[in-house]
Amino acid sequence: MSTDTLPERLQKARRGVAPGGRGPQPRSKRPSSPLGRAGLTLTLFALPSLILLVLLNVFPVVYSLLQSLQNGTPSTLPTDAPFVGLQNYVDVLTSDQFRASAIFTLIFTITGVFGSWAIGLGLALLLRTRIPGGGVFKVLLLLPWIVPVVVSATSWNWLVATPQSPIPTILGNFGLGDANFLGDPVLAQVVVCVFKVWISFPFMMMMMSSALASVDTNVYEAAKMDGATGWQAFTGVTLPIISRTTYISWVLMTIFCVNDFPTIFLLTQGGPVGATSSLIVLAYQFAFQNLQTGPATAIAFLMTAVLVIISTVLYQQIKKVNIE
Template structure:
């Protein structure tokens, strides 16, 4: 090892040690808690993998898995389709494009607490604006946050709404790297708009697409405030995701071991999905 490398390692070592301490200690402590039957105060006794076994055999856990999958799939692909459409629209010459793009960023920029409060005002009760409007059209009075099916739909739509700007920015950045000469050559060869989109646009932005899918998957699976502020996981656990179930188990039922076990299972699933998508990124880059 050269002197320059040793000097570099010595300079970087304090920062690396601090990062390892900040990240490794909570992880190790959580892993220890997941194999014990303690509470927030008492560490409890060692129970091995019982917490994981109980978690994986719990009907509540699998209900949460099912909703988490739905919430994540809708959040990822719904926001991607919306962001892709807006990014393509913003590449055209439309009046006030800069102002329009700025306004589209508001759902992502505004704090989720403010956004969820506004949505609660719009849909929470039969007297809210949207149910009143639907009733005036003669379509009944839907209970958007009190009916299990409508609650799931509302939460998923809200997630798509606040996530579309992020996807739009990711795709817009990717589209700027696509040479317009490629489209001009495709026009000369007689390619239709759909053929250009399918065989030029999508392959060119594939790497950015997979990256955005990884990030949005993480955002959706770990999204606690969106669900909790709108529905609290209800009604009748219809919108209880894994992260909400983990929170309830630890901080409401005071069962730290099972709650942390849920979080570890959730983290492992995220790692698997991220690795799978990362392989696709490498293929797209190659």
């Protein structure tokens, strides 16, 4: 009888070690061969395209950086706009409008990432079981992601926009009052966050389905033989094995949420009274409504810095993942 604790036995189960077994042996690494003449020739052929791609990406960044240090308009050339240094960043960071947008962006991102992940993972686990019409059910679940966001936003707007819309009317018939979902600041934030989860969970479902498909069923048999319950097998075997894909999906969805302009703008245009104005919407309002490219590009660079930090942290977690 093995004297290992349950966490140790679950770790062995993830490694495919049966009770009393030795598990897979590490493979010897082959020394990588140096770059040959053919590889060097291919690199030289690809070099002009690589240089062009770098220039196409670097030029807009440098141009935007110059605009963030100036007080200009979308039609003003950097050579003509007055230089203000870091004043745009100071003005943005000290404004109440920026703080409110940053708070909503945080709420919107956390809800979008973890809400869509939880639903996507649950549906991916459900689709692993044998259910009638599983193929058709899976296609239907992809519709919120497949349908253009313009169509989805128009449909949701029709459902909740006014007190006479279908959902407020149904709630009113049950005695819950005439809810003005897009007119009340709190309700508008709830609707926007739920809408983001609605159009994002199919992506998470596909990511989690691909991760679960790579899990060997033998590890569950080993965990069951070690006395693990269904929940213990899920938390001790399934989640650690799919953790790499989970972190990658979190990185991607975080970027999608922070940079998501059409979802919010098509549904509420940042209203009411700026309650659903995220940082990307605020940057749009500064640039194309107030014609102030300095604060707009400053907000964009601040968003980029935050995304780089979050992505770096999650990437370090991905590197630490070791299910062997």
